[in-house]
Amino acid sequence: MSQIVFDRVRHGYRAAGRPEMLALSDISLSVEPGEFVSLLGPSGCGKSTLLYLLGGFVAIQSGRILMEGRKVTGPGPDRGVVFQNFALFPWKTVRQNIAYGLERQKLPARERDEIVQSFIDMVHLRGFEDSFPSQLSGGMRQRVAIARTLAVKPRVLLMDEPFGALDAQTREIMHEELLGIMQRTRMTTIFVTHDVREAVYLSDRVAVMSSRPGRIKEVLTIDLPERTGPSVMKSARANDIVEYLWSQVKIDAAHAVSAVQ
């Protein structure tokens, strides 16, 4: 059984005194357990909206979203979310942020501290336990956000352009860390990005979205050999896939721009 099912999902935004703006139209997609699926598309095509609907933060207007067979009606710890701008609690330290999700679980304090420390170590933030987010670099903040979400052991991980704000070098390091985590946890992941190479490198499948209204126009299985490191991206096969996806996204980006003008 698919773990996540989008079934003819449609969503429009209504602003006062304006006609409804259709953000998503007729989205259907199934994600299998353990799969890493990227949503790839130009800015404004509704990627975040789709994630918010699955997260249960925004009420669905028509269609269905099923999480492990049950309709999504609201947020829940089964779906861990890493938001586009991290959404860390700025008044909490690194340790307190990562512990936040665990506070609700009835754990002995000792055990909770150990879990928190293990996640701090996992994202290489030892020594920054008592720093506030404002004292961290963008990459470090992102790692705190990921650790905070992973610490509660969600069933699926939803990430909204998590590396969009990072420089190329940090981004590459984060890719390796993420792949490492994925190999260990085998967690089902939906990953939003508009970076084609990133999508190809990380994903089992890539869903290409078109904009206004956002729809899924193609789902491509990425059949690269086992990801042993960034070098897979240098293969001819990887290049072909990137070229192809890039051309698909470009058509829509151009459309989106000309539609605005």
Next chain:
Amino acid sequence: MRLFDFCIRWSPLALLALAWELAPRLGLVGAQSLPPLSVVMASLWKLAANGDLLGHGLQSLWRLGAGLGLAILVGVPLGAVMATSRIVNAVVAPLARALYPMPKSALIPVLLLWLGLGNASKIMLIFLGCLLPVLMSAYNGVRGVDRVLLWSARSFGRGPLDVIFGVAVPAAMPELLAGIRSALALSFVLLVSSEFLMARDGLGYLISFLGDGGAYAPMFAAVIVVACLGFTADRLFLVVMRRMLAWRG
């Protein structure tokens, strides 16, 4: 260098003190309407020594603390809940909007009539005066919180009260504390003006009592005490505020 900075910083105050001392002594102003600073300080010493200052001061501080404390206790939760609940907002917002511009000192005669000369009338006035600024800052602060922070809390399984008081209010703290700071300043205004008009003790009463009796030097001394109290309270609040907002980096 340190000493130099210190001198620069306090020189305006020192000049003011000097002018205060000299103006009446040189006959530029009547010594009756402005006694020299040294005379005022001697009265201050006497007022402090005979316990008057402490008694009236404690009475005033208690009214201020109680009124402002109540305003925070009521205003923060109410403002925060208003910002998140459409129903509560629909009930409270029109009331708040109507009362906001009203000068609260206009309530002094009414409160005197209802609550008399004791502590209750002053505490009530300060409470009413400070409630709206505190409530508005909590409301605006919580309204301005990034919804993604609230979503985050909910996705970790937190219920609505937990989201409001565990996330929205701390996130709104910068705006909230700024509101409380202006309420603190307002509470001194309300305290002293209400003690002028309806009290038998307190620093405001002391000032008007001494003034009415023509004891101008001690009256100025009491005014200085009130000014220093207000200044100190604001400084202390700033220190607490910086502590609480240390996370802003």
